[in-house]
Every structure is written in structure tokens, then in C-alpha cells.
Amino acid sequence: MCKKCGKEISDTNITRTSICPVCGADLHSCINCKFYSPGAHYDCHETIDELVKDKERSNFCDFFKVNPNPAGANSTQKKSDDAKAAFNALFSD
Numbered sequence: 001m002c003k004k005c006g007k008e009i010s011d012t013n014i015t016r017t018s019i020c021p022v023c024g025a026d027l028h029s030c031i032n033c034k035f036y037s038p039g040a041h042y043d044c045h046e047t048i049d050e051l052v053k054d055k056e057r058s059n060f061c062d063f064f065k066v067n068p069n070p071a072g073a074n075s076t077q078k079k080s081d082d083a084k085a086a087f088n089a090l091f092s093d
Contacts, residue, residue, distance in 0.1 A: 001067075002020040002022065002023060002025055002027065002032070003025070003029075003031040003032055003056075004020060004023045004025035004056070005020060005022050005023040005025065007020055007021070007022040007023070009027065009066075014027045014028050014032075014064075014066055015028060016028045016058050016059070016060060017058065025056065026056065026057055026058035027058075028058050028059065028061075028064055029055060029056050029057055029058055029059060030043065030044070030052055030055035030056070030059065030061075031055050031056055032066065032067055033061070033063075033064050033065060033066070033067060034065045034066065034067040034068060035063055035064075035065065036055070036067070038080075043055065044063070046063040048061065048063065
């Protein structure tokens with residue numbers, strides 16, 4: 001699934017030049033990878049040697065695997081947003 005527009009992507013053979021047919025977003029990117037994990041070292045569960053600065057752009061990472069559970073990243077973001085909202089509610093005037 002494209003993380004930008006939510007389009008279901010049936011092709012699992014994604015190359016570095018693959019783009020979403022709907023929104024044109026790069027598909028071989030950190031945000032579409034199953035190893036992407038905000039907060040982990042370099043935001044990745046793999047032991048990568050250097051930081052990928054733009055997580056939404058195509059890259060040359062050899063560890064890239066299509067995220068089989070696209071809802072997982074969204075629920076992580078929702079948990080983060082919920083935690084921030086709870087914190088702000090606790091300390092707001």
C-alpha cells in the first residue's frame with residue numbers, strides 16, 4: 001500500500017524506480033518498508049550503515065522489503081499522536 005495515498009499495490013517486485021500509479025510517490029522508500037520504525041536507530045530495524053535523510057524518497061537500501069502490514073505504521077503514528085494529545089491535555093492551561 002502506498003503510504004502517501006493509500007492505494008493498494010499488488011506488485012511486490014518493487015524496484016528503486018517504482019512509483020505509485022495514483023499519486024506518483026516513490027515506492028522503494030523507507031516509509032513503505034517493513035523495517036521502517038520511527039524512533040529506532042536511523043528509524044530502521046535493520047543495521048544500516050548510514051542515515052537515509054528523506055524517508056519518502058527512493059533510495060538504494062538493500063534491506064528494503066514491502067511492508068506487508070501497512071496499517072502497522074499508521075497505528076504507530078496514531079499512538080504517538082494520542083500520547084502527545086494526552087500530554088498536552090495534562091499540562092495545558
